[in-house]
Amino acid sequence: MHAYLLRRLAGSVLTLLGMSMIIFALLRLAPGNIVDILFDSAGYVDPADKQLLMRDLGLDRPLVVQYVSWLGNLLRGDLGKSYHYDIAAWEIIRPRIPVTVELALLAIVVTVLIGVPAGVISAIRQDTWIDYAFRVFSLAGLSMPAFWLGMLIILLLVQGFAWMPSLLYVSPFEDLRAHLLQFLFPALAVGYRSSALIMRITRSSLLEVLREDYIRTAWAKGLPERAVVFRHALKNALLPVVTVIGIEFAFLIGGLVVTETVFNLPGVARFLVEAILWRDYPVVQNLVMFIAIVVVTTNLIVDVLYAWLDPRVRYE
């Protein structure tokens, strides 16, 4: 187990290192440098001013030097300075992390509450109308943009109840009820989409397990359906589901990017969009790296948990 852990850890570090190179290269491969883009809307700009800013930002140095210095700062926890706010990016990100984490956790709760039961019902009633209905429901979830669903929810709430969640962030310490209501609807919008994925995995995983010999034995013993499905099959079928839930949690950030924008929640994902729109590239680069770290760490935890939960998984 220890050797496996070490190997996975080393692999994750290598992935992140490679990731940093890819992000760095991709942003530099794009035409025009940060300074050009910054001055894009300014009309005529003195080339000397540009040169000065280039030197200020260290962009006149060789690429390798730039990369190493960026990585060094990142390792020291320095996420750079935001051009827009003119303060350290970390200062802006830190208060936003709880917002994104809370939204992601709530969305995962919605995901599991919808996805797992729907998947189980769909599997044990395979090819019946209820299976079809659930599959269409889940595919519809995968087909709707989360931001549109969010807009529809707001629209329905206003038209139907003449009420909408606050567009200004409400802290849970100020008003817990308003805070939860503010988070509930975006969580529903994002969670529905993710639940579609979980439902599909649960369904296919359970179907696979239900074909195993030991399940046939359980049926042959005359056990009731509930015991066969929940006590014998579901336990084994849920392992891949747990993995996907973990990965989905890390990947939710994609769905959160637009949903936080629609619901005006001051989260990290929205800040990424804002930083991109302000062309705050050093911050974008660091934020993307930050997201990559979250994803890779989550994957690592999920893998280790999986190996720990399922003794059949060999530590190879």
Place this chain on the structure above:
Amino acid sequence: MSDTSSLTRPSRLPTAIPQAAKERRRRRWLRQLKRFFQRKPLGATGGLIVLLLVLTAIGAEWLATHDPTRTHATQTLRPPGAAFWLGTDHLGRDIYSRIVYGARVSLAVGLGSTLLGAIVGGMVGLWSGYLGGRTDLITQRFLDMMQALPLLVLALVMSAALGPAIHNAILAISIPLIPRAARVIRSSTLSIREMAYIEAARAIGVPQLRIVFRHVLPNTLGPFIVLATAQLGSAILVEASLSFLGLGIPEPYPSWGRMLSVSAAEYAQKAPWLVIFPGVAISLSVFGFNLLGDALRDVLDPKLRLQ
């Protein structure tokens, strides 16, 4: 040994097809289509939706009732009616015509990015799987890294770096698709590589390049089609999200995602049709591709059915 190849591909037809054989072939095709409709009603529905989307994109000029970019200062925020079937937006542009033309943008970006991503990724996967060894290992690690980021985040960063333009959006969306395509094609290449007919080809001294393109590539077509159909839906969704955030398709192209952006949210309460119809268009198209992709996966790639 060379017979093995005939098992995995349809039997060859003679060069000159007699009329009767042509008719038989047509009938067989129709029969297969009918069977597909009967066995996969959901997939067939998806196929019809996709067909509708393609026809709309092709015939946008004939189907549209107004110029999609023309503003009517006196006709702003009109509800759906006889003159403007799905209403007008805050600039007085006809929503129906914009949706019809938007099909073209969505399909172009979806198809363009999926094809680009799938072809580049497919080539990487093909070579990586066929060559194996160290090349494969390094490529796989590289793809792992690219996959460590959510699709939308990578596309977001790419399109921001490239600037808003239709070809940039295609490029930005295609890059995150590369590792997915490479994975799928690699795994089917790995199993094809071990087949007897490939060994036979190698034994009689067929050059590597010819083996890869002539004997391996055609057999990865099934998974490739499945992958491309499934990815088309997500490509359309990512385009919509990018355009919604103002980073995808620039004005004046009528993009569905852009139609839903800031202005729509602003006027949503006064003019709900601004929000409803473009969203329905996006969801329906993606839904169609997802339904079709699922059914094609069942038909073309039974191995993947349980995944």
